Structure formats: C-alpha cells, structure tokens
Amino acid sequence: MFVGLIMLLSTVNAKAQQSQSTDGQAVKKGMVKVTILYASGEGKKFDMDYYSNKHIPMVKSLLAGALKLTAIDKGISGAAPGAPAPFVVICYLYFDNVSAYQNAMAVNGGKIRADISNYTNIQPVIQISEVLE
C-alpha cells in the first residue's frame, strides 16, 4: 500500500514536470534568458515552418542538458491595432547561468548559426538577460 502510494505520487510528479517543460513553465528567478529577436522590415523573410519544425528541434537537441526551457513568440502587431509588429519572431532560451550558455554555444554555436540562412534573411539581435521576475 505504502509503496503503491509512493509510485502513484512519482507518476503524478513526473507528469507535472513534463507539462511544465512543454509549456515553458519552470522559469525561476535568477535564470539566464537568451533572447533572440528577428526584427521585421522591408524584404525580410522568415520561414516559420522550418524554424518551428527543424531549427528549434535541432537547437534543443544540440544544447540538451544546458538548455532548460524554450519559448517562441510570433509578432501580431505594435501597440496600436494594425501597427506592424517590430519583430517577426522572438525566441527565448533559458539556462541556469551564463557559463552554461557559453559552454554549450562554444561547442554547438557554429552548427546553429549555419542553419539561420535556411529560414530567414534577418540578422537576429541577441540579448542575454537575468530573469528578475
């Protein structure tokens, strides 16, 4: 009975963890967030299908271990209804600290950067931030 309960709790816990990761819900204060911004503009192209189904899965696979969570935003508009969105896409990669990001990119950065031209002609802006809240 006791063992059964513990097994049951473990199952519930594992499921909760999994859905937290899928939905990017395990964000903690102090984590390092790498924000990759693709600015919109005349003549700019972005293949969302390739990005979501090829590029991001590749990034997750290459940075597995160091990369804790990912999130992707698709631009709708500026502040005013109908105003153009400043960014086509903003992507977020969460790490425990800056070293974890730098070490992972030192090994895999070349392969990741080489794939950018497969989905966009936008030169992304990259920001490393600390999650305050």
Next chain:
Amino acid sequence: MFVGLIMLLSTVNAKAQQSQSTDGQAVKKGMVKVTILYASGEGKKFDMDYYSNKHIPMVKSLLAGALKLTAIDKGISGAAPGAPAPFVVICYLYFDNVSAYQNAMAVNGGKIRADISNYTNIQPVIQISEVLE
C-alpha cells in the same frame, strides 16, 4: 481508500498549480504577450528600483483581472561576453487575448504612460505577440 487517493491527488495538483502561478509559470500557448523593450544607448537612464517597486506594482494593480502574468528581464550583455546588452530591460505582460489588453489599456493606458518619465528617458518599443511555444 478510493476517496483518500482522490483527495491525495487533488492536494498534489493544487500545490503544483500554486507554485506555477507564484513564479509566473502558468503561460499557455495562444496567450497574448505584450513585450515592452527599453533599448540601451548613450545617455539612456533607467531607475530599476522605481520600476520594480512602483511602476510594475501600479501596472499590476490597474490592469488586475485582464493581466494574467508578468515577467521582467534585466540585460546582462549581448551574445559575446562583455558586449553591451541591446536592451536595459524587457518586460512582458500576458493576457488571454488582444481585446483584453486593448480594453484594459483604453481605460488605464494614460496613467501608465504618464509614469514612464519617472523612471526612464527611453522611449519603449512595444510588441504584441502570440505565444507559440
């Protein structure tokens, strides 16, 4: 025994929900994310203390109900170690849909915008996005 199990499961579930909300972790696909970016630059000033302790609490209070979650990032650097961060601060406000944001801002936007000069001389860039992942 069966009732006991259900109660136990409910307790575990309730705890998981609670910690998700406290840490801003209840982000769901399809939510609307308003991103407010304060670009860095020569002569730019930003009072983080006022922003965290006065401005954001005021925004939360004014938009309560419509505003589901907030997040704040503080810039550390660009992609390369030591490179300047493109943004001093990036703030995120989550709503269920665009109308919820627009309706809340139609009533409270003036008061929120009037407070900006109390903590920064940076004109924020505002992006409305859909949370894809």
